[in-house]
Structure formats: C-alpha cells, structure tokens
Amino acid sequence: MRIDVVSLFPEFIAQSAAVGVVGRAQQRDLLDVHGWNPRDYAQGGYRRVDDRPFGGGPGMVMMIEPLQACLRAAREADARPAPVFYLSPQGAPLTQTRVRQLAAMPRFILLCGRYEGVDERVLAAEVDAEISIGDYVLSGGELAAAVVIDAVARLQDGALNDAESAVQDSFEGDGLLDCPHYTHPASHPLGEVPAVLRSGDHAAIARWRRMQALGRTWLRRPDLLDEAALSKADAQLLAQFRREHDA
Numbered sequence: 001m002r003i004d005v006v007s008l009f010p011e012f013i014a015q016s017a018a019v020g021v022v023g024r025a026q027q028r029d030l031l032d033v034h035g036w037n038p039r040d041y042a043q044g045g046y047r048r049v050d051d052r053p054f055g056g057g058p059g060m061v062m063m064i065e066p067l068q069a070c071l072r073a074a075r076e077a078d079a080r081p082a083p084v085f086y087l088s089p090q091g092a093p094l095t096q097t098r099v100r101q102l103a104a105m106p107r108f109i110l111l112c113g114r115y116e117g118v119d120e121r122v123l124a125a126e127v128d129a130e131i132s133i134g135d136y137v138l139s140g141g142e143l144a145a146a147v148v149i150d151a152v153a154r155l156q157d158g159a160l161n162d163a164e165s166a167v168q169d170s171f172e173g174d175g176l177l178d179c180p181h182y183t184h185p186a187s188h189p190l191g192e193v194p195a196v197l198r199s200g201d202h203a204a205i206a207r208w209r210r211m212q213a214l215g216r217t218w219l220r221r222p223d224l225l226d227e228a229a230l231s232k233a234d235a236q237l238l239a240q241f242r243r244e245h246d247a
C-alpha cells in the first residue's frame with residue numbers, strides 16, 4: 001500500500017512513520033509513506049503557500065496553486081488512481097470500519113491543512129472526502145494524518161506479529177471494547193489476577209473475556225452496543241454481567 005502525504009511539515013510525517021509498527025511495515029515493504037511539501041511547488045521568490053482570508057478575519061488560508069501542483073506531483077508519482085482525503089474537524093469521524101476500508105485501498109493521498117485550512121476551491125476540485133479523528137482542533141492536520149497511517153498500517157497483512165495481533169480480535173473485530181488484561185505477578189498489593197485466567201480452562205477464559213468485553217462496552221460505551229448485533233450467547237453473557245454488576 002502507498003500513502004502520499006501533502007504537508008508543510010513532511011519531515012514530521014516521515015519521522016512518525018519511521019518508528020514502531022508503521023516503520024516496520026515500511027521495512028517489510030507492506031507500506032510506503034511519501035511526504036510532499038507544497039512549498040516546493042510555490043512560485044516566486046517568497047515561495048508563498050498561504051495568504052490572508054477574503055472577507056477578513058484572523059489567520060491565513062493555504063493557497064490553491066501550490067497545493068494543486070503538489071497534489072498533481074504526488075498523484076503522478078504512481079500509476080494507480082489515488083483518492084485524496086483532507087484531515088479536518090469538518091470531516092466524517094474516523095471509525096475502525098472506515099480504517100478497514102482505507103486499509104484495503106492500493107493507495108491514497110492525505111492532505112494536511114495548517115492555519116485556518118485550505119482554500120475551499122481546492123476541497124471542491126481535488127478532495128474526495130474529509131476525515132476527522134475527533135471533535136477537537138489541532139494546529140495542523142499532520143497528527144491526524146499520522147493517526148490514519150498508524151491505524152491503516154497495523155491492518156496490513158504481516159504488519160503485526162502474533163503477540164500484537166491479539167488486539168485485532170477484540171474491538172477491531174466486532175465493535176466491542178477490549179477485555180481487561182493481566183500479567184505477572186499473580187498476587188500483588190494492587191490485587192489478584194482473576195482466578196479464571198489461571199485456570200487453564202480455555203473455554204471458560206474465552207467466555208469470561210467475552211463477558212468482560214460486552215460488560216465494559218455496556219458500561220462505558222452503550223452507543224457501541226447494538227443489541228440487535230449481539231448473538232444469543234452474547235446476550236446471555238451480558239445479562240449475566242449485568243446481574244453480577246447490579247448485585
């Protein structure tokens with residue numbers, strides 16, 4: 001998979017994509033992240049990339065020309081068609097379902113805004129969809145781009161080794177929150193590890209973990225818990241959790 005990122009700070013993107021799971025995915029040729037700087041496509045001595053907003057008001061707006069030239073260069077760097085996604089607070093909220101869709105694409109381009117954003121005509125002409133990583137404002141789209149890249153990278157086949165891919169089975173797999181996790185020591189002043197996890201009874205362990213995931217989703221994020229989507233076994237486990245919780 002190839003991801004091209006248009007940003008005034010491409011070094012930020014390159015550095016964040018060089019470490020951890022994303023860096024390893026690149027080393028394994030599962031992913032290619034390329035940064036592009038609109039300033040390299042700005043004409044004139046000052047290499048201007050932003051200007052004052054029409055209609056007045058604070059801040060600056062990123063200009064059309066450098067962005068359009070930079071997007072063209074990024075698009076033409078690879079023969080495959082490339083959707084362009086703009087990271088902005090006005091975008092569609094990023095969900096794991098959306099991450100799975102993005103992770104299945106051969107390539108896409110991420111456009112990172114700075115200042116007050118980009119000229120609306122660029123969005124209309126060049127951007128296929130806007131993505132928001134949450135309802136808050138950052139000083140630039142780069143951190144949001146890094147989030148998208150990380151979430152997509154870990155879904156590439158071969159990116160996670162067995163120890164890490166356990167997480168895929170929980171929230172990412174079925175829309176529930178994760179169950180609690182414990183490791184050595186079994187006894188500690190902070191408390192004991194639940195006995196079931198040390199019982200060796202793998203069916204009971206799987207049931208307990210599922211019940212915990214269902215229960216925690218019910219307690220913390222009932223909006224994620226679509227009763228209809230629950231199997232009969234899930235509904236029974238959740239009912240048992242709620243009985244024990246209310247007891």
Ligand SMILES: CN(C)c1cccc(CNc2ccc(C(N)=O)cn2)c1
Pocket residue numbers: 087088089113114115116117118131132133134135136137138139140141144
């Ligand atoms: C209107 N405005 C301030 C603005 C408009 C566009 C881009 C930016 C760059 N900052 C970002 C980008 C994304 C997110 C997110 N939530 O995904 C948060 N902040 C700011």
